[in-house]
Amino acid sequence: MSVTIQKKIATVFKALMVDTPFKQISVTLIMTTAGIRRQTFYDYFPDKYALLTWIYDQEIGEYVADHLTYPHWTIILEQLLTYFEDNRTFYQNAITINGQNSFETHFNHHLRQLVQIIINDLTQLHHLTLSPTYQQFLLDYLSGAIVAYTASWLRTDQPQSIQQVSAALQITLTDTINGLLLRTGHLDTKKEYEVG
Known part of the structure; x- marks a missing residue:
């Protein structure tokens, strides 16, 4: 596992939350914005609540x-x-x-x-x-x-x-x-x- 990827996911998530309500943010949106395949998210977090x-x-x-x-x-x-x-x-x-x-x-x-x-x-x-x-x-x-x-x-x-x-x-x-x-x-x- 890479701390760099973990931090990148978190940074993208925080940026999304500036303009998008939490309920509307999906794992797919986070990972698409980050330019990382969706499945990688689950290597680090079980869901967006865990990320938060x-x-x-x-x-x-x-x-x-x-x-x-x-x-x-x-x-x-x-x-x-x-x-x-x-x-x-x-x-x-x-x-x-x-x-x-x-x-x-x-x-x-x-x-x-x-x-x-x-x-x-x-x-x-x-x-x-x-x-x-x-x-x-x-x-x-x-x-x-x-x-x-x-x-x-x-x-x-x-x-x-x-x-x-x-x-x-x-x-x-x-x-x-x-x-x-x-x-x-x-x-x-x-x-x-x-x-x-």
């Missing part, structure tokens, strides 16, 4: 994993938004797909790595001990909120800039974290938690 999942995992998953070594998670967040902006039309079409292949499901899965880093940074910085139940809640809540907001931003025809969205998300996360610190008695009002 592969794109999510390759592009979003690897993007998050490759950038987790950045000095601060806010940089990863802004870079992710830049990636989505660069692929906005594809994702606007992808968002319409529901079920196990939905954008939100896959983005949430990968975003949880980043949110876990945020929670770890918070607990280490302030020497907090959070119960596993509450840590799980924070992970679910923050991941879900960022995914829902990103999906809404992608659907918008006249979206806010990446800088505006990134700043709004960072402020919201800061307020959430400072609320937690205040409730647990860990917030020094002279030195509040800052995300940047």
Whole structure:
């Protein structure tokens, strides 16, 4: 099997999704456009849903994993938004797909790595001990909120800039974290938690 062919199939599929609804894209159309015989598709993917999942995992998953070594998670967040902006039309079409292949499901899965880093940074910085139940809640809540907001931003025809969205998300996360610190008695009002 060739990674080059696999990537070519994915590239053609993404290009088709810019102008063609997902439901109207067939394996035949993908492979005809790619200039590769139809049967080759099945050497790599069982169907177009698997191809879509592969794109999510390759592009979003690897993007998050490759950038987790950045000095601060806010940089990863802004870079992710830049990636989505660069692929906005594809994702606007992808968002319409529901079920196990939905954008939100896959983005949430990968975003949880980043949110876990945020929670770890918070607990280490302030020497907090959070119960596993509450840590799980924070992970679910923050991941879900960022995914829902990103999906809404992608659907918008006249979206806010990446800088505006990134700043709004960072402020919201800061307020959430400072609320937690205040409730647990860990917030020094002279030195509040800052995300940047």
